Amino acid sequence: MSENLMLKIIEALTGENGRRIVEILLNSQGGRSDEELAQELNLRVNDVRKLLYELSKQGFVAYIRMTKGESRWYSYYWYTDIDMLKHSINRRMNEVIRVLNERLAYEESQTFYICPNDSSRYTFDEAFENNFRCIQCGFELIEVDNSRTVQYLKKLIEVLLTIHKYR
Ligand SMILES: [Zn+2]
DSSP states (O other): OOHHHHHHHHHHHHOHHHHHHHHHHHTOSSOBOHHHHHHHHTOOHHHHHHHHHHHHHTTSOEEEEEEOTTOSSEEEEEEOOHHHHHHHHHHHHHHHHHHHHHHHHHHHHSOEEEOTTTOOEEEHHHHHHTTTBOTTTOOBOEEOOOHHHHHHHHHHHHHHHHHHHTO
16 A cells, blocks of 8 residues: 555545644654644644544554653654554454445345435335334335445445455
8 A cells, every 4th residue: 555545545544734744743753742843734732632632542642741851741753664554444444344245235235215205214024013114203104215325335345355455
């Protein structure tokens, strides 16, 4: 997986500023403090901290805690590297592909019904129990053609697996 593709995925997950932080940290030696990042990106320190928290939750960045000189206060230095990004993106992709496969199996496993009046969705069992009438409004339910959803999910899984292969 190319660095460019990884950055695109990180941008999709955490926004443009999340991607910019990761980009700076990738090209910095010894990491950056949140204040330095805020200055470089022209953002408020609080916003940078929120982004760093989000990025670290997803495993894209980490920090080391250091004291500056004689000071009793800690500074946090944020860093990342390609391996950390690869690892976290792969973990995340495995999870997404697993959920999509479950959803696909669910969609393929049964017939669904929908209320033409308020768009409530029912499984066959639910529709059957209610004599194929909507619980909300009493309208007669119609069978859903979910083949487009199935096609869409299949395509999406295929695309993700292709990206995954080139990690
Ligand atoms: Zn209804």
